[in-house]
Amino acid sequence: MFALFATLYAGPDPRPKDEEEVQQWIRAARVGNSRAAKQLYSAHVTRVFRAVRPLCASDADAEDVTQDAFIDALSNLNRYAPRPGVRFVGWLLTLALNRARKRRARAAQTQPLSETENEATTGSPEDEHLRKQALLKALAELPERDRRVICLRYGAELTAEEVEELAHVSAANVRKICERQRKALLERLEGSR
């Protein structure tokens, strides 16, 4: 009977127009609506994966981290409380970054990061693969805090204020870091071509 009610409670349209729509999906997913859960996943997976990829050793690691973060998030939606100025993706990224940090700490005990950071990816077109490797290499050379800020700002497309919440760096500092590292990154990317 419960499954019937959950099915009857249809979620909204597949593409989010704003955060209010995401909140509607969250409410629907909380009561077991799998379509809403799928919509939440589809709307955020790319940003989460792009943000955690430079913080992980390989694509497979990033996949595991993203996957675990989503399962955690969808299973604990009842604990999620929206805060003013922070979107749902912020909460999702907190879970993902914690997962990535733990995984890296575990991996560091077994093998150094530099050996695994530029692991080859099969199945990508050659050009894109090269650009990806160049970006990952450039990001790997950044200090840990700056890399995190850059990944959240450009990978997850967060605002400076949202990055401030997640990275515990003031918004002004986020802007400074972005300005400084953006130039350096672009120069390295240009140099690698």
Next chain:
Amino acid sequence: MTEEDLKLAEAFGALAPSPIRQARMQVRILEGHAARPRSLVLEWWSLLRARPIANGALIAVAAAILFFTTPLGALPGLLRGGDQLAAITAKTDVECAPGSTKSRAARRRPTVSPRPPLSPAHLLCEPPDISRK
């Protein structure tokens, strides 16, 4: 966003997961989500919180169906007359239990008053004529 910002954001596009990877993650995540341990009470409570009026009505209908189509409806009456029922049940149990000696004896012979003991004078008297009766 400046032009450099856009360039870097575009470069990050290369880090996006491939469609195959995305589909694989989706399957695992949705399976994991469906298989998560759930508390039934919490789920019903979430239903109410999500849409109090519509889901409240649905829950009321479900409760009514459950009440009228199962023996659940008889429970309040049973609880009210609980003492009487307990007394009747106890009496019936004692009298009608299959191995009960009391019930067997009660079924075999009716209750009769005990005969008074015979005195020696009775032995001297003539026996009554049964055939006349």
